[in-house]
Amino acid sequence: MKIVEASGLGLRTRRGWVYRDVDLTAEAGELHAVTGPPGSGRTSLLLTLAGRFPYNEGELRRRGNAALGQVAGVHEADPTLTVAEHIQERLLLLGPVPCRRRQLVPVAAVRARRAYRRDAFAAALAGAGCTGVPLDPDRYGRDLTPVERQVLGLVLAGLSGPNLIVADDVDAGSDAPERARIWATLARLAEQGYAVIASARAVEPGSTAIVHRIGDPGRPAPAGPTPPTPTLVSPPATARHQTPEVAA
Template identity: 85%
Template structure:
């Protein structure tokens, strides 16, 4: 069973194509990466896959709920709340997992939502598989580093027990060791059964992510030299010197 299936997906506006001809199939427990240069439409594509943005071409099928991690300008930490307060607030908004849905929600998310009154931070971090995370529960949203913002976004997304988690620009503002840690963390998150799609300029070497490259130039390269029509007409002298071909 696939959580997301996109066929020739595209978004076209008055200014032209944002992205086009995207084919993508993501199942539970898989980590996929959408890569490309700035302006290639990665964010718009991720939001469309999560059901938060329209598309104009192709087909998109998604099974179950989707949750957003960090998406700049769309889904970001509150600068006035600490990490722990973000988690407590999200758990209070979500409430306990209804009994009828407990078979559909990862066990870790159920446990985190049961523990929100006791130790919400520890339960949420453990539930996402980020026990080695460089995240301080007392740091305010405005003071988080780019990697910490990504981690907090992923933890918050996992609390609702979605089928799909998406995160944008996961390599922005980080150095090589931070990127390596984050891609490994994304793999662990997918290993819990989530379908995970992250966007980045590139994927770190050694990552298990299945890569989908978008936004590359599609200009056709001409492999033959085409001469003007006049150049194809031989001069009279040259025609006279052309040997006859007998058949």
């Protein structure tokens, strides 16, 4: 089932292109990687695919809801909450999965949300396929390493049972073994039925991700300085840590 279909997608400001000519189709169960150098528009493109950023060229179709993992400056861990508190808060905000949606939500997400009063931390990690990645439930957001922030973001994203999960700069601040674990975690999420799109400077060798490179040297560069950041398109949320669901 196709979750995201982008054709000729582009965002242009008065100072030039942020990204352009992007063709990307992601189906349920697929892992995609958007690669490119800093300033190539990777973050803006991910947010556009998730319905949180505008575009003014091409076409974009998305089926179902999207959730953000770690996106620096947009969707990050609260420095004053522990990992366990992040998970408990998100589960309380989401509440139980309505009966009418249970067949549309991955089983792992349903189980995690049912378990929030018993062992939310273990259930959430298991549901996101992150049991092999060390994550201390008592560690505060301000103390998390870049890899731990990515893992927590993916765990929180999966709790809402979205069709699409996006995560930005998944290889930032990590060494080779950590990058291998992150890409393996992203692949396990895809195996659960999510469409997963992550951005990185490069994909770790051995990853099964379908790669889309933007900002290649042969492509026309933006005119002038780095384009300003357009206003985010933010669906209403009931609390700062809730991952809003994006309508198709």
